[in-house]
Amino acid sequence: MQLTQGQHDLLNAIATPWLDRGDWPVWASVQHYCDQRGLDADEVFHSLPRVGSEVPFASGYGFTTPMRAPISPTDRVRLTVAASLVLPQVLMMAGEPFVRALRHMIDLYISRPVFVDQAPAVILRSHELTTAVPGLKPWFVQVLPDLLSYEPGISTGGAAVGDGWEREVTRSVWEYRHIHGVEEYVVKTCELVMAAATQFAPALVMEEDPVITDPERAPCVALGLLNDLETAAANTKWEVHKLIALCRELNDNYVAGNPYSSSAMVRAVLDHIPPVFGHRDFKQVAAQYPVAVQQTDKAHAQRLAAFKEVAHDVMHRPISATVPTLSMGDLPEPVRLNAMLQELLTILRKEATAGP
Structure with missing residues (x-):
């Protein structure tokens, strides 16, 4: 199954302002973009493939974060890392850097000190990330906390600190210890989402869609x-x-x-x-x-x-x-x-x- 041109257009409408300014668009903006092209934005959005649960904000995963219908004109619409598989610019600016940052988070978690009577917190700090993972662009470091907040397989919490941010690195990253590419990351996330959906809401679980778990072949060299x-x-x-x-x-x-x-x-x-x-x-x-x-x-x-x-x-x-x-x-x-x-x-x- 391939994405339709309308689905591609809608995803691009969400991605463009985010890549330009780091801001997710409000739904009214996306609707207007689609109106100009003769598309029903709501219909196209809810036609996008997902895996997991049909219930929004539960266990589903797709190219966007889930939104309840009808979507409010003032709601912010977000992409997930999975969108990297179908939007090359998102892959370059966010998908590949995300996996590199995730590899660093895994290293931080695995190398934390071990004590008999406590489990010390592992903290990812923005100012340390740029040194630990050379080549990350300031734009990506700025948007990373928001990306982490909406990836269902990764559980983190944190806050702004001065002109930067901190995020706790939890054991959830350990599930990704064998992941080295965006496609592998998305497949693993789909597996985790399906497992969670089956456990907590088996009657609502959708079958995996090949668009997400078996995307168009990505470039060999990132x-x-x-x-x-x-x-x-x-x-x-x-x-x-x-x-x-x-x-x-x-x-x-x-x-x-x-x-x-x-x-x-x-x-x-x-x-x-x-x-x-x-x-x-x-x-x-x-x-x-x-x-x-x-x-x-x-x-x-x-x-x-x-x-x-x-x-x-x-x-x-x-x-x-x-x-x-x-x-x-x-x-x-x-x-x-x-x-x-x-x-x-x-x-x-x-x-x-x-x-x-």
Whole structure:
């Protein structure tokens, strides 16, 4: 199932003022936007796919926060992180940074001190977040508390403090410990919402909608990561224009569902980046480079190194009476390539900081 043009238009009407100014629009504004295009805003809004409970403010999850019908003209309308799956600009400005911030929250929770007679609170502070997660833009740091407040799988509470904010990090983030991308985050949230809805309101549970849990294929290389690579490389000795071009062509073919072209582009990226890690080829990177998160990133690197043989088969096996076919499922998960490119980004940033 695909979103209709009207559904896309409505989501864009909600996203545009938020991305521009950090303010969610009132419903009257969205209605007027839709009126100009001959759309019934209320009908389109309530046609958007959701999972979980039909009861607003209960256990449902979709591209927007739930709203009771009829929606008041003065009510603020919000998107969720799930909207990143269908709005590329939201993915770049909010979805991908949200997952990076969530990974930091998980690290804070897991590394908190352990005492026999108490469980100390874990606090996420805005001024510390910008240092702990380099590259987050001030706009995103400002809107993060509001995003967290409306994501049903994450339970946090907090308040403004001076010119910043604080949020308590609870055990709810632990459920996301294996999540490294927006699509994975949304799928996990849908699982949590469905489990909660089944437990507390089984008679009202809706079936999962494939638009939410199985969205259109997202780019293989995160768009925000590509932007960060271009920015970081401006002050290093490395020229990344070819790497960016390879990644963009990979994304085009990956989204289009072209397994052979995607495989070739993954292989090209892996062949291109080893010198930044101080090695001649990617097998050496996988075997010898001391990645930041040893267990996880080491596994990513090793799986990517093994995939090079699959890509070699794609490009060099001659035609014969029996040639194995390749599908998109045979490609490595995007999180693996993104993890290594994130490691490369870290190297570039360190070089830029160190200077000549």
